[in-house]
Amino acid sequence: MMWYVLSLRVLYLQYTPAIDIWSIGCIFAEMLTGKPLFPGKNVVHQLYLKTDLLGTPPPETIAKIRNKKARRYIGNTRKKPPVPFAQKFTHTDPLALRLLEHMLAFDPKDRPSAEEALADPYFRSLSNVDREPSSHPISKLDFEF
Template structure:
């Protein structure tokens, strides 16, 4: 939609599909989410991550507020402000700042190090944290005040949860990033039996530096 006269052209409007809420609000406002909700939410997030990661992009700031939601329980990942591309001519192990991701969702390999070597597994950890979201503030304070001790088995922490969900959660929250599944591997987990279909889980070609050529160009008002 262009103005009839270039002289009157002063504003640019970018129009997106309306997403009424985000996952933070969904978790906060609904205490009646079913196992089917949890499964469908996680499936969508992993499907999106598969696409993002096969493009060699790391989101680096996944959290409920950065996941938009609509009334049909459809999710969309947003806010790629901290995302980075691992170009093909850079090593698989990337050296970037460790000051990424909101602390509650930050992978262990990003914590307490002067510089970090990391892989797409940082996003997988964040997805695991979202899947096991603790929404009670008192519970948060209690957990942070506890001394170091042996981990509580997930079966004890989530006694009513689907055993297949807990098995997948354990894989997503593996301390060593090498032990975490890729998004594609996680989609093949038995937890998604009956829901997963490879044909609706697209991959992407890796992003090349040529696609960032626009950053080296001076763009005039007429170009826009």
């Protein structure tokens, strides 16, 4: 999971809960297929694999990428269409694919929050909002070391 987080930190240079959702989506995909979703050898290879599946993001999403090298790389590569998840993940529950597509949205603002993901129809039989309280993130001051 750490590699997924680090590869996203290179893109956005800011840690947000949306990065956790991306990581969980990658792990979810691994659970569905039994193998890593983006087995990249380095950051550039990771970007290549991501755009191979998700397609080239629109210019407004590329503009949000803070890392100049990553932004330039994605902006200069040939435009790729997204691969339909049903084609990539054959024999997978359509509800799982719908959730996975939301969790793996290229633009972090398009990913669900943890609460929204747990409320997804895929988890209807498992989720119980009363047992899953939400809280604010731990303060950075709690980590004095």
